[in-house]
Amino acid sequence: MRAVKTVISAAGNLKRENPTMNELICLRAIRDANVPKFLQDDLKLFSGIVSDLFPQIREEPVDYGILEEAIHKSCIKQNLKDVDGFVTKCIQLYETTVVRHGLMLVGPTGSGKTKSYKVLADAMTSLKGQPAASGGNYEAVNYFVLNPKSITMGQLYGEFDLLTHEWTDGILSSLIRQGAMATDTSKKWYMFDGPVDAEWIENMNTVLDDNKKLCLSSGEIINMTMMFEVQDLAVASPATVSRCGMVYLEPSILGLEPFTECWLRKIPESEPLHKEL
Numbered sequence: 127m128r129a130v131k132t133v134i135s136a137a138g139n140l141k142r143e144n145p146t147m148n149e150l151i152c153l154r155a156i157r158d159a160n161v162p163k164f165l166q167d168d169l170k171l172f173s174g175i176v177s178d179l180f181p182q183i184r185e186e187p188v189d190y191g192i193l194e195e196a197i198h199k200s201c202i203k204q205n206l207k208d209v210d211g212f213v214t215k216c217i218q219l220y221e222t223t224v225v226r227h228g229l230m231l232v233g234p235t236g237s238g239k240t241k242s243y244k245v246l247a248d249a250m251t252s253l254k255g256q257p258a259a260s261g262g263n264y265e266a267v268n269y270f271v272l273n274p275k276s277i278t279m280g281q282l283y284g285e286f287d288l289l290t291h292e293w294t295d296g297i298l299s300s301l302i303r304q305g306a307m308a309t310d311t312s313k314k315w316y317m318f319d320g321p322v323d324a325e326w327i328e329n330m331n332t333v334l335d336d337n338k339k340l341c342l343s344s345g346e347i348i349n350m351t352m353m354f355e356v357q358d359l360a361v362a363s364p365a366t367v368s369r370c371g372m373v374y375l376e377p378s379i380l381g382l383e384p385f386t387e388c389w390l391r392k393i394p395e396s397e398p399l400h401k402e403l
Contacts, residue, residue, distance in 0.1 A: 135225045153180050162218035163372035190217055190259050196249035204245065205391055207384035212238055216246045219373050224260045226371030228334040230354040233375035239355050242375065266312040270301050273320040282326060316352045322362040334369035
């Protein structure tokens with residue numbers, strides 16, 4: 127049901143953006159909601175299924191205009207190679223943030239997980255106030271990164287002192303409260319950079335539901351939006367996975383050339399190694 131709701135939400139955004147679009151809306155919504163989570167091999171199977179379901183419809187490439195241009199500029203600004211596959215993943219991440227308030231960036235080391243959300247955040251910030259591809263306007267983005275496995279549950283969420291019966295805020299609750307009290311309209315992304323473990327992530331299920339509420343032991347309820355940057359979902363429960371949007375990044379999308387090119391750019395011209403290479 128959550129997957130169906132995501133498709134319906136995506137279809138609603140597309141209809142508001144293109145009131146004259148009819149049958150293509152369903153196809154676009156299904157693609158936008160599912161393509162980011164598939165491997166390269168799975169995409170061929172998915173394309174075959176979609177062509178069977180919509181035999182008469184030929185989908186045209188989507189032009190993201192200023193967003194794609196801003197992503198390219200952000201890559202150059204951060205000394206990154208603007209590989210087409212990486213730019214596509216950044217756009218897929220943006221589309222996922224529109225229809226989901228909880229999402230996971232999944233992939234092995236070197237696949238570009240960290241850079242994808244940093245590049246997208248920089249691109250959206252540079253486009254602040256301009257019309258967005260999904261309706262409305264782009265807003266500036268502030269992201270907060272923490273490793274939930276490097277601290278205790280009490281340090282993450284907050285805890286009661288059994289002796290004094292005083293409540294001490296955790297890192298996450300403090301960050302979210304500051305974001306909720308902020309008067310600006312910028313988006314706040316709370317990034318959990320670490321392995322998904324049932325010990326701490328099961329407490330997030332109420333946040334990942336439609337009510338978007340973090341319920342603390344103190345009785346306080348805070349609204350929030352979050353992202354997870356993980357290598358795999360080996361120990362994640364189905365209850366958590368079904369609540370999150372997925373963007374899967376593969377190292378094969380980048381290859382080794384972008385890494386070597388970016389590294390060579392950082393080497394000063396005077397060093398002999400640069401001349402030899």
